[in-house]
Amino acid sequence: MKIFHKKDGGIVQLIDKEKMKEWPIELPLIFIEYIRNNQLNSYNDSKLKKEIEQYLDEVLKDVAIPGLIKVLDGDNFEETNKALVRIDELAKKKIELVKPIKPYVEKLVKKENKEIRKHSNSILESFTKADRRKRLAEKRKIMQEREKEFLAGKISGEEYANARKEYLILKE
Amino acid sequence: MKATKELFQEFLKKGIEDEKKQIKLPEHTVKIDELDRELTLDRINNLTDSLIEMIFETGRPAIRLPSRTSANIIWDEKNDLLLLGRQIMEKQFHSLASVADITRLMKVLEKINELLLKDLHATKREIFYSAVQLFGDQKNSDKCIEDVATMLYTTRNSTHIVASAKGSCIGRLRIRDKNDIIDLEGLGSGGWTISPMLDNIEIIESDAEFILVLEKDAAMIRLAEARFWRKYPCIILTAKGAADIATRMFLKRISKELKLPVFSLVDSDPYGHYIHSVYLRGSKRLSYESPFLATPDIKLLGVLTRDLEKYKIPNDCRIPMNQTDIKRTKELLNEGFVKKNKEWETDLKLALKLKVKAEIQALSAFGFEFLTDQYIPEKLSTGDWI
Numbered sequence: 336m337k338i339f340h341k342k343d344g345g346i347v348q349l350i351d352k353e354k355m356k357e358w359p360i361e362l363p364l365i366f367i368e369y370i371r372n373n374q375l376n377s378y379n380d381s382k383l384k385k386e387i388e389q390y391l392d393e394v395l396k397d398v399a400i401p402g403l404i405k406v407l408d409g410d411n412f413e414e415t416n417k418a419l420v421r422i423d424e425l426a427k428k429k430i431e432l433v434k435p436i437k438p439y440v441e442k443l444v445k446k447e448n449k450e451i452r453k454h455s456n457s458i459l460e461s462f463t464k465a466d467r468r469k470r471l472a473e474k475r476k477i478m479q480e481r482e483k484e485f486l487a488g489k490i491s492g493e494e495y496a497n498a499r500k501e502y503l504i505l506k507e
Numbered sequence: 508m509k510a511t512k513e514l515f516q517e518f519l520k521k522g523i524e525d526e527k528k529q530i531k532l533p534e535h536t537v538k539i540d541e542l543d544r545e546l547t548l549d550r551i552n553n554l555t556d557s558l559i560e561m562i563f564e565t566g567r568p569a570i571r572l573p574s575r576t577s578a579n580i581i582w583d584e585k586n587d588l589l590l591l592g593r594q595i596m597e598k599q600f601h602s603l604a605s606v607a608d609i610t611r612l613m614k615v616l617e618k619i620n621e622l623l624l625k626d627l628h629a630t631k632r633e634i635f636y637s638a639v640q641l642f643g644d645q646k647n648s649d650k651c652i653e654d655v656a657t658m659l660y661t662t663r664n665s666t667h668i669v670a671s672a673k674g675s676c677i678g679r680l681r682i683r684d685k686n687d688i689i690d691l692e693g694l695g696s697g698g699w700t701i702s703p704m705l706d707n708i709e710i711i712e713s714d715a716e717f718i719l720v721l722e723k724d725a726a727m728i729r730l731a732e733a734r735f736w737r738k739y740p741c742i743i744l745t746a747k748g749a750a751d752i753a754t755r756m757f758l759k760r761i762s763k764e765l766k767l768p769v770f771s772l773v774d775s776d777p778y779g780h781y782i783h784s785v786y787l788r789g790s791k792r793l794s795y796e797s798p799f800l801a802t803p804d805i806k807l808l809g810v811l812t813r814d815l816e817k818y819k820i821p822n823d824c825r826i827p828m829n830q831t832d833i834k835r836t837k838e839l840l841n842e843g844f845v846k847k848n849k850e851w852e853t854d855l856k857l858a859l860k861l862k863v864k865a866e867i868q869a870l871s872a873f874g875f876e877f878l879t880d881q882y883i884p885e886k887l888s889t890g891d892w893i
Contacts, residue, residue, distance in 0.1 A: 344512060374681070
């Protein structure tokens, strides 16, 4: 176990990254997400949090991404396909986790194998949807600001209508 | 928590040092390995190969395995473990006396091979039902299961034959069970049922500083309701009575990997003290597995006989010892590991003198919260343990 020391004399122990190399390939990503979302804030120690964040980045860089790339870049269609199914599930839940492997998935869309193409396209579709959601949120924010400005009489009705139009076009 | 904190720091330091050196067992004892699926299959193949060779060469095959009789059980004082000596017994295929035994043994071996090949686990009961007529009674199949494990020089868990789930665990621990992450703080007041398939379990995170083993489920409910681990960073577990293999193995695993001190809270009676001793140094029946099941550093936090006076437990909450209790206490006093621990010996002698026993629940005489708010915290902070 990797030991992190707290200011109050306590400790936090996390599984060693070497052990994670034997895990199913998508699991290190789930682990990172789990610790970040569920545990990190409970430690109540900013220095400790920073150290653990660094360790999680190391896990991502040294274990999670290389594991996925190795399989996606390999010639074993069965393994690649299995990995893509798992990545597809993850992408639907949390797209940020699989962002580093997007270029490898893009390459796989050109493969002859039907299943591989299907799952790669599904993953890329999740990226497109996530990107659209992000842009929509930005436009919504702009539109809401314009709305306030319009109601306060700071901008013209035309300017507000333009912002609303941009948002609605993207939404449709 | 001062005394517990000091012990925690000591264990952490010792644990890091111990990680570098492996436990050294005495020369005259049998060494057992915890194996993964492939290595266990290798051992089965080697064994069957040697049997085939014997059939071809002599026509009189036999199996040699370490004897599990009490005469071959040794107490290793240095490591405080019960171990199996080097006495070997031979089971011959061609003898009428052992033909039923050897057929059962081979059936169990065949079933283990099947489980390992399919990566499945089965309970002892399922093994019995796989050939009811051959085994006749579950006692026979259970004995064969233990024989096969010793024959392969491995733990029973490595053979994928497991006991039914019994114990439960709660507190500051996160584990992985195959592809699932389980948070032992977030499973309600029942906690996590300790899986007998421990080869699928891996510790992934913990910020606990000690482990508390409870004899009784009732005490577990009390601590779970108080969310005891939130105020006192710990992992709590119980086998709900006698310590089963999965609970002992899980305790051994978490205490070793997390390098944490372990305390037990049992009834103040010979049975409670016996349960503590099984966690401490293993049981005689499974002595060959002791290095994987025993937690030699476990401390007896309570309930001690001296606590009955110290905490002024009312007389109507104390139970007079019967003849069996007195006999069992005397037997415990004769054990080498008790004689070695003077404080423990003194407490058992005091129990014999007062001829009283008490359950953990006797502490409720002072209110339901007494256990969680005063008794355990006070003992942990003053270092009042054996």
